[in-house]
Amino acid sequence: MQEYSNRPHTLNELVPEVAKKGYSEIAVSGQIGDEEVLLGLAKTACDHDLGFMVFTGFMKYQQAHLVTHPEQRMVMSTDADVDDQDAVPIKMGCPFNVEFQKRYFDFLEFLGRIPNLTECWVNDEATFGANEGAVGCYCHVCREDWKQRFGGSIPLHPFKDQQEKNNFVKWRFERWNEVHGQMKEALNKDHRVLAVWLSSPRACWDVNPWISGVDFSGMIDRIDGVNTDPYYTFHLPSVGAGQFKPIEVYLSECSRFISGYTAADDKVGEICAQGFSHPTFTRPLDKRDGWWASVLPPALGVDHITAYTYLLQRAGQMQGGYEEAFRLDPYFSRAKPINLVAIIDSLETQAFDPDVVGTGINSWRISRMLRFSEVARHQGLPYAYLPSAEITSSRLGEYPVVILPNVTCMSADQRAALQAYVHGGGVLIAAGATATRNESGMPSDNTFLSRVFGISSCEMLTASGEYESTIDHFAFSDLPWPDEITAMPSWGGSRCPVLGLDPVAKIGALTDTQVLAHFVSGPDAPESVAGCPALTIRSYGQGTAIFLSGIPIRMFVKAQTSAQVLNFTSRVLNQLILSFAGQHCPVKALNFPPRVPMQDVRPLDPRWMPTMEFLPLVGDGIYLAAVPSYFQEPFEFQIQANLPNGKVCRQVRELVSDKPVTALDEGDGIVEMTARFKPEDYLKVFAFMFE
Numbered sequence: 001m002q003e004y005s006n007r008p009h010t011l012n013e014l015v016p017e018v019a020k021k022g023y024s025e026i027a028v029s030g031q032i033g034d035e036e037v038l039l040g041l042a043k044t045a046c047d048h049d050l051g052f053m054v055f056t057g058f059m060k061y062q063q064a065h066l067v068t069h070p071e072q073r074m075v076m077s078t079d080a081d082v083d084d085q086d087a088v089p090i091k092m093g094c095p096f097n098v099e100f101q102k103r104y105f106d107f108l109e110f111l112g113r114i115p116n117l118t119e120c121w122v123n124d125e126a127t128f129g130a131n132e133g134a135v136g137c138y139c140h141v142c143r144e145d146w147k148q149r150f151g152g153s154i155p156l157h158p159f160k161d162q163q164e165k166n167n168f169v170k171w172r173f174e175r176w177n178e179v180h181g182q183m184k185e186a187l188n189k190d191h192r193v194l195a196v197w198l199s200s201p202r203a204c205w206d207v208n209p210w211i212s213g214v215d216f217s218g219m220i221d222r223i224d225g226v227n228t229d230p231y232y233t234f235h236l237p238s239v240g241a242g243q244f245k246p247i248e249v250y251l252s253e254c255s256r257f258i259s260g261y262t263a264a265d266d267k268v269g270e271i272c273a274q275g276f277s278h279p280t281f282t283r284p285l286d287k288r289d290g291w292w293a294s295v296l297p298p299a300l301g302v303d304h305i306t307a308y309t310y311l312l313q314r315a316g317q318m319q320g321g322y323e324e325a326f327r328l329d330p331y332f333s334r335a336k337p338i339n340l341v342a343i344i345d346s347l348e349t350q351a352f353d354p355d356v357v358g359t360g361i362n363s364w365r366i367s368r369m370l371r372f373s374e375v376a377r378h379q380g381l382p383y384a385y386l387p388s389a390e391i392t393s394s395r396l397g398e399y400p401v402v403i404l405p406n407v408t409c410m411s412a413d414q415r416a417a418l419q420a421y422v423h424g425g426g427v428l429i430a431a432g433a434t435a436t437r438n439e440s441g442m443p444s445d446n447t448f449l450s451r452v453f454g455i456s457s458c459e460m461l462t463a464s465g466e467y468e469s470t471i472d473h474f475a476f477s478d479l480p481w482p483d484e485i486t487a488m489p490s491w492g493g494s495r496c497p498v499l500g501l502d503p504v505a506k507i508g509a510l511t512d513t514q515v516l517a518h519f520v521s522g523p524d525a526p527e528s529v530a531g532c533p534a535l536t537i538r539s540y541g542q543g544t545a546i547f548l549s550g551i552p553i554r555m556f557v558k559a560q561t562s563a564q565v566l567n568f569t570s571r572v573l574n575q576l577i578l579s580f581a582g583q584h585c586p587v588k589a590l591n592f593p594p595r596v597p598m599q600d601v602r603p604l605d606p607r608w609m610p611t612m613e614f615l616p617l618v619g620d621g622i623y624l625a626a627v628p629s630y631f632q633e634p635f636e637f638q639i640q641a642n643l644p645n646g647k648v649c650r651q652v653r654e655l656v657s658d659k660p661v662t663a664l665d666e667g668d669g670i671v672e673m674t675a676r677f678k679p680e681d682y683l684k685v686f687a688f689m690f691e
């Protein structure tokens, strides 16, 4: 709850209304100076059996204070040589300045004494920079800290060498994570209060962690969780460089990102959904957005949801759907997302591989990790992000399939855990250069690829390339190639879909490895990879190691004509994943992605993509399948539920319309149904209840 006319006490009058609707807590913004109002609101919340949360800023929002306290300002690298901090522009405060810290920690201690305070969002949207040309912090305190630890002055980008960069980046991660630990300590002096960091989505997707200073795993270790705010009609296409399409998948992708980092039982993952729209945004929010905001985060493992803010939401159409969806809470509280595919989010690769540079479209998470999310999302495969800090035997063991999207930097322990994972029966898919460096970005012995995949080496190129199957293999069966007439060139070239990778990689000699596809000869692939393996497969111990010589991309640009065409690589990967691990998925989408009318009219249009998602969950006596339809195209596909041994299906119910599904195909522990969507449908949640 927030109030925008400087009358925060009026929020007290809202509390009875909120309490009646099924909310569990109220969250309000609080700054130093708001103490009295906060105490009043906490009391009102308590009187209505509501928990109380406060969201706070630390480095941000302190401009007025920093005017009179220039020594507490954060100093960016552009001002690294400025000695008089009065002359430094005011952006944020330096989180390592003890006086600046004390002010905030005292405030947190005050909040921690509020008896019904359950949680505090700390250090709202703080960061150390958005591009490599301007990073913090080079203030007097930080200069002194560096001198004590390493001697000399804080290095500047471009760094002298890898070691200098490593020292700088690790030093910043460690110190900042520690300050967050101190915030948790300050909050918890009276009773248990969750300390949750509110991250900007930019730090999740666009900005390289060495620049932002954000090491999610290290920070969450010190506190209780993380929250982000995916405002899709507001942030996009700026965040993610236009790669979140349709825009609403920004909500589901941020939810997956957050729940990937907070999977441990004692951590909380939170989404602050968009509840407001202004005329400058893409479109107004309506009831559908309310339903998506309420249902998609829990369908993807997020623990707590709120919307920014109650009054803004209430002024528009979104709140109706948001609150109507509360009746689904009892179902989602019983179920967890199905783990099938884990996509590794490698902090080490982003922070320490000297070749990984760039933000937005060129950031590693967008240009590598998100390419594989798109493969899985478009094929209806359930997937999650697994932070590289959790590449351990126990965490890997939760996922039948693990994908390394051009993960170059890996410690010896991480390599050993992955090797053991495949050997023990896992399916490991690696794309492009993999494990070529250690966790600090120094060249490694490069034996991981040869041991697991039977590939002697791998070198990334910058060009794209097409490939073709070399043998008759199920990975390539039933691909929807167009007939001869449809495929005829028109309007400046062939629109025929391809099998392609962008960029490609050149791999070395093979041992015991089956080649499923090789790059074509001619203008459609770089000459240096003509005839080289593009897709290989190898049995390793009990498991399977699949290697892709490049990165899959949804829309492929033909080298010769620059024509944009569809790429069937995601379908090939899907068939491989399902054949090796499909049995681990108790709720499956069949005939997914479903066909939509636009494909009949423009069958080869490269702008086509699935505009629906399939989000299956499992629980005790229940399977759920949430299916948002963002574009509201008419379509149908089948959902197949494999019940646990000896269980009988009692009922299948669609929870949004609250109606039973009667046309079921049942037999042998399998229940199959058709999910039909009309243009008015934007979300269905199917519940398979069995006993």
Ligand SMILES: [Zn+2]
Pocket (backbone or CB within 6 Å): 073, 074, 075, 094, 095, 096, 097, 137, 138, 139, 140, 141, 142, 143
């Ligand atoms: Zn500083």
